[in-house]
Amino acid sequence: MPMLMIVICSTHPGRVGLPIGRWFHQRAVEHGDFEVDLVDLKELALPFVVQMIDQGQLHSTDATDAAAKAMLDELVRWEGLLRPARASVKPA
Numbered sequence: 001m002p003m004l005m006i007v008i009c010s011t012h013p014g015r016v017g018l019p020i021g022r023w024f025h026q027r028a029v030e031h032g033d034f035e036v037d038l039v040d041l042k043e044l045a046l047p048f049v050v051q052m053i054d055q056g057q058l059h060s061t062d063a064t065d066a067a068a069k070a071m072l073d074e075l076v077r078w079e080g081l082l083r084p085a086r087a088s089v090k091p092a
Contacts (some may be wrong), residue, residue, distance in 0.1 A: 003081055004034040018042075037078075038041040042072045 006025050010017035021038060028036045044067050 001035050002033065003078075004028055004036045008038070008040045008042070015042075032063055034061065039050070039074060041092045044074070 006021050006028070007065050008017045008021040018040065021040070025036060025038045
């Protein structure tokens with residue numbers, strides 16, 4: 001079954017991406033021809049870049065490192081799921 005990953009990228013206060021993403025997710029599930037996953041970047045607690053910059057230098061903390069690891073773990077999980085699909089595609 002084809003896989004569809006819906007990524008809600010908006011993390012700022014007042015965002016509107018979440019209800020739209022949830023609506024789209026529900027429609028994709030109802031369609032039934034996809035394995036659907038919804039990822040909300042806000043749940044990964046990624047920091048705003050401007051919060052990490054001090055006098056032009058990028059500073060990380062345990063929280064930002066943990067958020068980055070969580071995002072990388074999610075990408076690795078999807079890469080593993082996509083590998084068999086990529087292997088079955090013949091180059092043009």
